[in-house]
Amino acid sequence: MSALEDVVRPSLARIVAPGDGYAPDRGEYWGSGFFIAPGWLLTCAHVVGKGGAEVWRSRSPVGVTWQGGTTTGEVVLAKPRPEPSRTGRGRWDFPDIALVRVHGADDARCVWLSDRAPTIPAPVGLHGWSRQTGALGMRHGIGEASTLDGKALLLTGSLPVEGVSGGPVVDRRYGSVIAMNKGVGRTEGAAVPITALRELYDVRGGDILHTVMREHDLHHLARFTRPGPDPDWTRTQARLRGPGAPGLAPALRVHLYGHFAHLPPPDGPADVTDLVQEVKSRVVQEDYRSPFAHGPRTWREGAGLLHGLRDLSDKGSRPELDVDAVLLYAAKVARHTALERAADTEPERLGRFTRWIEEQATLYAHAAIREDIDGLLSGLCERAAGRPAGPVLVREEPPRAGADVLLDIGEPVYGERYPLSVRLLYDGRDVTPVYSNDLGVRRHELQQYLREPLAEALRLGDRGEHLAVVEAFLPRALFDEPLDEWRLVADDTDDAGDDEDADLFDEQSMPLGLRRTVLVRDRRRNARPPTPEWRRRWTGAVRGPLTGVPLRGEATDGGHPPDGRRESRLAAYGRLSSSGDACVPVFCGPVGSGAGREAMAVALAAGHPLVLWRRDGHDHDECRAFHRSAARLLGLAGRAEGLHRHVRDLRIGVSDPENALSEGLAGRIAVLYDPPDRPPYGTEMMRPPPMAGPAPA
Numbered sequence: 001m002s003a004l005e006d007v008v009r010p011s012l013a014r015i016v017a018p019g020d021g022y023a024p025d026r027g028e029y030w031g032s033g034f035f036i037a038p039g040w041l042l043t044c045a046h047v048v049g050k051g052g053a054e055v056w057r058s059r060s061p062v063g064v065t066w067q068g069g070t071t072t073g074e075v076v077l078a079k080p081r082p083e084p085s086r087t088g089r090g091r092w093d094f095p096d097i098a099l100v101r102v103h104g105a106d107d108a109r110c111v112w113l114s115d116r117a118p119t120i121p122a123p124v125g126l127h128g129w130s131r132q133t134g135a136l137g138m139r140h141g142i143g144e145a146s147t148l149d150g151k152a153l154l155l156t157g158s159l160p161v162e163g164v165s166g167g168p169v170v171d172r173r174y175g176s177v178i179a180m181n182k183g184v185g186r187t188e189g190a191a192v193p194i195t196a197l198r199e200l201y202d203v204r205g206g207d208i209l210h211t212v213m214r215e216h217d218l219h220h221l222a223r224f225t226r227p228g229p230d231p232d233w234t235r236t237q238a239r240l241r242g243p244g245a246p247g248l249a250p251a252l253r254v255h256l257y258g259h260f261a262h263l264p265p266p267d268g269p270a271d272v273t274d275l276v277q278e279v280k281s282r283v284v285q286e287d288y289r290s291p292f293a294h295g296p297r298t299w300r301e302g303a304g305l306l307h308g309l310r311d312l313s314d315k316g317s318r319p320e321l322d323v324d325a326v327l328l329y330a331a332k333v334a335r336h337t338a339l340e341r342a343a344d345t346e347p348e349r350l351g352r353f354t355r356w357i358e359e360q361a362t363l364y365a366h367a368a369i370r371e372d373i374d375g376l377l378s379g380l381c382e383r384a385a386g387r388p389a390g391p392v393l394v395r396e397e398p399p400r401a402g403a404d405v406l407l408d409i410g411e412p413v414y415g416e417r418y419p420l421s422v423r424l425l426y427d428g429r430d431v432t433p434v435y436s437n438d439l440g441v442r443r444h445e446l447q448q449y450l451r452e453p454l455a456e457a458l459r460l461g462d463r464g465e466h467l468a469v470v471e472a473f474l475p476r477a478l479f480d481e482p483l484d485e486w487r488l489v490a491d492d493t494d495d496a497g498d499d500e501d502a503d504l505f506d507e508q509s510m511p512l513g514l515r516r517t518v519l520v521r522d523r524r525r526n527a528r529p530p531t532p533e534w535r536r537r538w539t540g541a542v543r544g545p546l547t548g549v550p551l552r553g554e555a556t557d558g559g560h561p562p563d564g565r566r567e568s569r570l571a572a573y574g575r576l577s578s579s580g581d582a583c584v585p586v587f588c589g590p591v592g593s594g595a596g597r598e599a600m601a602v603a604l605a606a607g608h609p610l611v612l613w614r615r616d617g618h619d620h621d622e623c624r625a626f627h628r629s630a631a632r633l634l635g636l637a638g639r640a641e642g643l644h645r646h647v648r649d650l651r652i653g654v655s656d657p658e659n660a661l662s663e664g665l666a667g668r669i670a671v672l673y674d675p676p677d678r679p680p681y682g683t684e685m686m687r688p689p690p691m692a693g694p695a696p697a
Contacts, residue, residue: 013066032128032167037215043166046092073102094151095196112233114176115304128167155189221258269295402466480592484513530676533607540581544639551587588623611672
């Protein structure tokens with residue numbers, strides 16, 4: 001048995017149907033799992049899904065058998081949740097992950113979870129319980145993590161087999177669990193990267209993960225500082241690393257994460273990424289502006305982002321550069337905690353942490369970094385305890401701007417399937433991918449598939465006082481899609497149950513357009529260089545004052561007679577071309593089809609960067625009121641920059657039936673806000689891949 005198998009085996013568990021001794025030999029075996037903290041087991045959602053929806057709702061237990069015995073547990077978090085119609089069969093979407101609280105397993109030995117996304121290619125071990133040969137037994141296979149494909153880590157060599165779903169995938173170079181076995185296709189296996197745990201933080205009750213990760217790190221620190229006869233992960237990692245290897249040693253890391261475990265967790269990804277960006281800019285002396293593709297939710301993940309840091313522009317880069325970076329990051333975390341979360345921090349714990357950082361900096365850090373660390377930590381313990389302290393001498397860091405979110409929906413492929421991508425735009429220049437789906441989804445599925453990627457991107461984009469804007473590049477047929485009414489969380493009323501304290505109105509549950517700026521942009525026009533008319537009219541809109549002009553000649557502020565003669569395309573083009581540069585076309589109807597779509601094409605050809613319209617159905621006698629509201633809105637906005645706030649106010653007013661009635665408001669307003677001076681990101685050709693995917697193991 002290899003050293004890694006020695007440390008993995010005690011953490012492996014069988015997930016079985018409860019009752020009757022939990023015997024797996026009568027078809028009651030569901031799949032594998034592994035302990036990530038004492039009393040906490042990780043497995044696939046499709047494994048526990050074999051027990052039906054009642055299992056996920058903690059109304060029915062699951063059976064768990066491991067080295068320590070046989071017991072039961074409840075599913076605390078899962079994504080996606082099992083449904084009775086699925087009962088463990090068919091395809092399960094990623095992340096396909098579930099967290100189980102196991103009774104009587106507080107002494108269970110646990111795996112070491114990687115603190116960062118997998119680096120590939122990587123030699124891996126695949127572990128779990130197998131029934132491939134008919135009899136149930138442990139399986140330890142050797143394979144390779146070959147590539148990341150969307151949310152999947154693809155495996156070659158030894159592949160997952162029946163029964164190992166939910167078992168750990170271990171990086172054999174570093175001795176850490178980087179993924180979980182999920183399924184197998186014709187030539188490749190599929191695994192769930194361990195970073196998928198981040199998605200559970202946003203599930204109802206997901207804050208419990210902070211407790212789980214705290215217990216994970218304290219478990220490994222205790223096993224390292226109080227060794228027993230059995231091997232532990234930290235010493236195994238040190239042997240894999242070899243003596244004298246440069247960089248952050250496993251012993252240093254396990255102590256650091258033990259200290260992090262006693263601190264209040266970060267409020268969100270920005271707390272972590274801001275500090276990591278500051279450290280990179282200081283240690284490597286380069287401009288690190290791009291945000292991260294995934295939002296770290298723990299302090300340990302921030303340190304993981306600094307492992308192996310190298311200054312690629314400096315051929316003489318010191319091998320201990322990442323130690324400098326991690327220790328400087330630790331000092332910044334301590335300072336952030338003392339200044340921002342003092343009420344939630346034990347001064348004695350913080351004091352131990354700061355003294356530990358200072359000791360390690362004396363031993364390992366470069367003189368310049370040690371000086372920075374001393375300045376960061378000066379007087380922090382006194383401040384946290386509420387005692388007077390001298391000034392904190394620290395290098396001033398430049399403020400970090402946030403990012404905006406680029407949502408790109410391409411022209412349909414495979415008939416009616418729209419390819420998707422979500423990216424972050426930082427400083428108007430740097431683009432970071434967050435999500436893509438080249439296969440595409442049907443129109444009625446857009447919100448379902450984009451909800452989670454948008455939520456993740458917005459969390460990353462929000463930073464300091466910056467609230468991320470959503471810029472949606474759309475085909476013209478989708479201009480009436482109600483993006484501003486989309487919500488970042490599903491309307492899972494079944495999950496709330498009888499909980500009267502459920503927060504049904506917060507920044508996640510309210511429609512996007514009631515809180516944020518949501519911009520519709522024309523995908524086709526942005527694929528080409530801006531025309532002179534487009535540039536000229538944008539300059540006029542920026543200067544103001546904005547005024548309205550009918551998008552169609554027969555639909556004016558005097559009303560929209562149902563039997564009115566339709567304005568010809570050339571007549572509309574002549575009228576809209578001769579309108580003032582600060583004029584905004586207004587239409588009291590949808591523009592994704594019919595006469596409205598034809599008129600929108602004319603307005604875009606005439607160079608108009610702003611258009612207001614009403615995308616919902618209505619009676620023609622309401623057009624006069626809508627034009628009056630639009631004229632009032634444009635007058636209040638004055639210029640293009642002021643339009644967003646007044647559109648948001650109007651949406652809030654219309655969304656409140658009583659207020660809408662008293663103010664005479666009606667309709668669902670949509671806005672084209674399409675400046676030519678923004679880079680045309682998101683307009684690359686999207687090519688569909690072949691339709692294929694793995695089935696559960």
